[in-house]
Amino acid sequence: MAVKTLTIDGKTISAEESATILQAAEEAGVIIPTLCHLDGIYDVGACRLCLVEIVGYTKLMSACTTRVREGMEVTTNSERLRNYRRMTLELLFAERNHICAVCVANGHCELQALAYEQGMDHVRYDYCYPKWEVDASHRLFGMDHNRCILCTRCVRACWHIEGAGTKNVSGRGNQSRIICDLNDNWGVSKTCTSCGKCVMACPTGALFHQGSTAAEMQRDRSKLEFIVNAREKKQWSV
Amino acid sequence: MTLLELQQIKESELAARKKIVLRCCMAAGCMSLDAKGVKKRLEKAVEEAGLQDEVEVVGVGCMKLCCVGPLVQADPDSPLYTNVTAENAPAIIAALKGGKAKLEQADPQSPFFTQQKSIVLANSGRIDPERIESYIAVDGYAALLHALTEHTPKDVIEVIVNSGLRGRGGAGFPTGLKWGTVAKSPGAKKYIVCNADEGDPGAFMDRSVLESDPHCILEGMAIAAYAVGADQGFIYARAEYPLAISRLQNAIKQAKRLGILGSGIFDSPFNFNIDLRIGAGAFVCGEETALMASVEGKRGTPHPRPPFPAEKGLWDCPTLINNVETLANIAPIVRHGAAWFSNIGTEKSKGTKVFALAGKIQNTGLIEVPMGTPLRTIVETMGGGAPDGRTIKAVQTGGPSGGCIPAQYLDTPVDYESLTTLGSIMGSGGMIVMDDSTHMVDVARFFMEFCMDESCGKCIPCRAGTVQMHHLLEKILARKATPRDLAKLEELCDMVKNTSLCGLGQTAPNPVVSTLRFFRNEYEELLLPETNGPPPATHNGSSKTPAATTAI
Numbered sequence: 001m002a003v004k005t006l007t008i009d010g011k012t013i014s015a016e017e018s019a020t021i022l023q024a025a026e027e028a029g030v031i032i033p034t035l036c037h038l039d040g041i042y043d044v045g046a047c048r049l050c051l052v053e054i055v056g057y058t059k060l061m062s063a064c065t066t067r068v069r070e071g072m073e074v075t076t077n078s079e080r081l082r083n084y085r086r087m088t089l090e091l092l093f094a095e096r097n098h099i100c101a102v103c104v105a106n107g108h109c110e111l112q113a114l115a116y117e118q119g120m121d122h123v124r125y126d127y128c129y130p131k132w133e134v135d136a137s138h139r140l141f142g143m144d145h146n147r148c149i150l151c152t153r154c155v156r157a158c159w160h161i162e163g164a165g166t167k168n169v170s171g172r173g174n175q176s177r178i179i180c181d182l183n184d185n186w187g188v189s190k191t192c193t194s195c196g197k198c199v200m201a202c203p204t205g206a207l208f209h210q211g212s213t214a215a216e217m218q219r220d221r222s223k224l225e226f227i228v229n230a231r232e233k234k235q236w237s238v
Numbered sequence: 239m240t241l242l243e244l245q246q247i248k249e250s251e252l253a254a255r256k257k258i259v260l261r262c263c264m265a266a267g268c269m270s271l272d273a274k275g276v277k278k279r280l281e282k283a284v285e286e287a288g289l290q291d292e293v294e295v296v297g298v299g300c301m302k303l304c305c306v307g308p309l310v311q312a313d314p315d316s317p318l319y320t321n322v323t324a325e326n327a328p329a330i331i332a333a334l335k336g337g338k339a340k341l342e343q344a345d346p347q348s349p350f351f352t353q354q355k356s357i358v359l360a361n362s363g364r365i366d367p368e369r370i371e372s373y374i375a376v377d378g379y380a381a382l383l384h385a386l387t388e389h390t391p392k393d394v395i396e397v398i399v400n401s402g403l404r405g406r407g408g409a410g411f412p413t414g415l416k417w418g419t420v421a422k423s424p425g426a427k428k429y430i431v432c433n434a435d436e437g438d439p440g441a442f443m444d445r446s447v448l449e450s451d452p453h454c455i456l457e458g459m460a461i462a463a464y465a466v467g468a469d470q471g472f473i474y475a476r477a478e479y480p481l482a483i484s485r486l487q488n489a490i491k492q493a494k495r496l497g498i499l500g501s502g503i504f505d506s507p508f509n510f511n512i513d514l515r516i517g518a519g520a521f522v523c524g525e526e527t528a529l530m531a532s533v534e535g536k537r538g539t540p541h542p543r544p545p546f547p548a549e550k551g552l553w554d555c556p557t558l559i560n561n562v563e564t565l566a567n568i569a570p571i572v573r574h575g576a577a578w579f580s581n582i583g584t585e586k587s588k589g590t591k592v593f594a595l596a597g598k599i600q601n602t603g604l605i606e607v608p609m610g611t612p613l614r615t616i617v618e619t620m621g622g623g624a625p626d627g628r629t630i631k632a633v634q635t636g637g638p639s640g641g642c643i644p645a646q647y648l649d650t651p652v653d654y655e656s657l658t659t660l661g662s663i664m665g666s667g668g669m670i671v672m673d674d675s676t677h678m679v680d681v682a683r684f685f686m687e688f689c690m691d692e693s694c695g696k697c698i699p700c701r702a703g704t705v706q707m708h709h710l711l712e713k714i715l716a717r718k719a720t721p722r723d724l725a726k727l728e729e730l731c732d733m734v735k736n737t738s739l740c741g742l743g744q745t746a747p748n749p750v751v752s753t754l755r756f757f758r759n760e761y762e763e764l765l766l767p768e769t770n771g772p773p774p775a776t777h778n779g780s781s782k783t784p785a786a787t788t789a790i
Binding site: 044045046047048051059060061062065066083084087088091092094095124125126128149150152168169171172173174175176 | 520522537541542544690691692693694695696697698699701702703704705706709726729730733736737738739
């Protein structure tokens with residue numbers, strides 16, 4: 001297997017040819033913030049939090065979708081990038097209704113954790129306060145669009161790990177939302193296998209187990225990666 | 239189909255032509271003003287006058303001066319009748335016999351027509367877009383035959399490279415280079431796509447080309463497919479263009495019937511088919527990766543590049559994507575040679591460019607001019623300047639991805655580099671003229687609203703950033719914003735430009751950035767004085783403002 005040598009934040013590292021910058025950085029102990037990325041599910045480069053600067057590239061590149069190259073010089077944590085990341089998070093908080101104090105995922109939320117980590121101590125933009133519904137029709141799970149950040153992890157888990165294809169995205173722009181089947185209530189879906197992989201994948205409190213209350217929602221995301229590794233690489237140990 | 243058969247079709251078409259051809263514009267603009275009724279009435283009037291043997295009435299494509307349609311013109315050399323109604327028909331026929339018709343006319347010798355240089359629109363308004371024979375009569379499909387029989391695919395690419403043709407979709411990527419990349423990409427199956435998802439507000443060049451000369455697109459695609467080694471093509475047209483779609487369907491059917499599309503074209507081993515794909519009304523599907531997702535039947539959202547379509551496109555096969563106008567240039571280049579084409583235009587921008595003149599201008603319509611033509615020639619000499627005695631304030635090019643060029647820069651030559659230097663882009667060819675009654679902040683707000691509505695919602699900067707930028711622009715227009723809001727807007731422009739996933743988001747701030755560059759005073763006039771004291775400082779020495787409470 002061909003190996004590439006590159007530098008990430010001044011650190012010289014080697015990585016497999018097929019690795020993304022994100023994978024290479026992770027292996028080298030450099031943490032790049034992510035939100036739509038989830039180990040085990042293919043990447044879409046949508047959240048733009050993992051953007052990095054690469055010498056010789058005019059554009060910022062998403063680390064999760066850009067493959068390593070020989071001699072690449074990557075910067076993951078410049079002042080400019082930190083500023084953009086903070087702005088991205090602020091835009092998310094202003095977009096829907098993220099009220100941590102009453103959220104099932106409080107304390108176990110990737111959005112919240114990232115905001116702390118990136119030093120987002122206030123939101124500069126006016127809150128949109130949109131009116132979104134809660135779909136509590138499923139007997140095991142619930143979906144609160146107010147807390148959804150449209151990372152589409154649930155959609156990808158549903159299609160590519162479970163293979164059910166229940167979840168999808170409808171609408172566009174800030175009117176985009178996650179739907180079940182052809183915009184039915186989740187509870188009446190005939191395709192949903194109630195496997196719960198979407199709930200496992202969700203980074204916020206948008207998808208939750210029925211009955212969980214504020215701060216109770218914990219997830220075991222490594223299960224998704226375990227399933228994919230077992231299936232694709234025949235690795236049965238964690 | 240052989241060369242001989244092609245010539246026979248041409249000859250019989252020319253032989254059947256009557257002495258006087260009365261051309262009626264049958265493009266969407268004139269059709270909306272009852273061009274069909276006009277044509278019908280003209281045919282009847284010909285019969286009434288007993289001139290069936292001398293005069294034929296032909297429906298043709300766009301005759302360019304859209305603002306005064308429906309348009310009718312008799313060949314050879316007769317006046318161009320404007321604003322024609324069905325009632326005018328007898329008078330027009332009478333005028334053919336030497337009588338002087340008291341009808342509205344436009345001068346075919348006016349600069350609007352004489353300053354044009356037609357390559358892409360050469361057949362527009364001249365041939366019947368619904369009959370393949372009409373296209374063959376003007377040497378249609380001769381270039382394809384020539385390429386297939388006289389050239390290797392490599393030769394064809396070389397011709398396009400030497401011609402200096404650059405993509406007419408907006409970015410201006412060298413077409414020959416793109417073809418070469420797709421040709422060299424490994425893979426047995428390759429595709430070619432014609433991007434006919436023209437979505438910029440005020441732009442209608444591609445629609446006119448498709449409605450007026452659909453066969454030139456098929457021919458351009460077939461030549462491109464031969465050059466890169468593709469055997470399947472798709473035309474991705476937006477559903478809002480029903481006439482263009484029906485003419486394309488008709489053209490594909492006719493070409494298949496004559497064996498110009500299908501297997502063993504012109505008795506060569508080259509096979510090529512074209513299918514239509516209809517867009518469902520998403521602007522973002524004009525972006526190539528989103529377009530490909532849509533062709534594949536998926537939700538039309540873009541994906542990060544690389545991999546580029548040339549390497550991994552439709553169904554992961556190498557795919558060539560060209561814009562309508564780019565493909566319309568191909569057959570003329572192959573027919574007349576690379577040198578002929580590269581003699582037109584400027585050093586770096588070759589050939590001509592079609593613009594849809596719209597907005598506050600006397601002559602709205604379609605123009606095709608050599609690259610390097612000064613903006614002033616286009617909007618003042620040809621366009622006739624602003625109506626109602628007003629003055630031109632700015633010219634907007636490139637649609638929501640472009641910028642506003644203020645009147646003091648009207649002497650700028652129109653080429654890719656000059657427009658980019660001014661903070662705008664060539665774009666696909668929409669040219670919206672604004673007069674002194676236009677408020678530039680309102681223009682920026684309009685385009686931002688467009689981008690906000692058309693964002694696909696996949697990436698956060700574009701989805702949520704355009705909402706906030708639009709909100710800030712509304713706030714400024716409502717005179718409720720402070721200098722701090724303007725700073726916030728500028729910061730967002732930079733962020734959305736640099737972090738968005740695709741071209742839509744990356745260029746969405748352009749109308750704001752360019753109006754701020756040239757018309758900053760119009761923004762500042764609307765601002766309130768800073769109410770929270772001098773921006774930073776004061777709040778416990780913190781540089782952060784308590785503008786909103788935190789959600790955490």
